Amino acid sequence: MEFKKFLAKLDKEVPADLDVHLILDNYLTHKTPAIKKWLLAHSRFHLHFTPTSASWLNLVERWFAELTQKKLKRGVRRSVQALEGDIRNWLADWNEHPRPFVWTKTADEILDNVAAYCRRISDSSH
Known part of the structure; x- marks a missing residue:
C-alpha cells in the first residue's frame, strides 16, 4: 500500500x-x-x-547497486544506528561529490535492444 x-x-x-x-x-x-x-x-x-530485461535503465536501481557494492558490502555494523550512520555518510558524500552515471551504449544500441525486447514480447503471445 x-x-x-x-x-x-x-x-x-x-x-x-x-x-x-x-x-x-x-x-x-x-x-x-x-x-x-x-x-x-x-x-x-x-x-x-522499463523492460524487464533492461534494469540498467532504472537509474534508481543502479544508484542503490552502487551504494550496496561500494558501502554496504564492505563493512560490518553492530547496530541499526551504525548502518543508518553509514548510509547517511554515503549520502552526504554523494551529494557533496555527485558522480553522474554515463551510458556506455550508444542510442542506436539501446534502441536496438528495446526493439529486440518488443519483438520478443510480441512473439510470446502466440
Missing part, C-alpha cells in the same frame, strides 16, 4: 491541471488490482514501465 500512498501524495501535490508520468520498474506492487482501480479514477496518471 506504500505505492498507493505515494500516488495519493503526488495527486495532492502536483497541480490538478498537469498530467503525471511515472517511469517504473515491473515490480508487482505497481500493478496490483488496487493500483489499477486507483489509476482508473485518476486518469491524469500515466505509468511507463
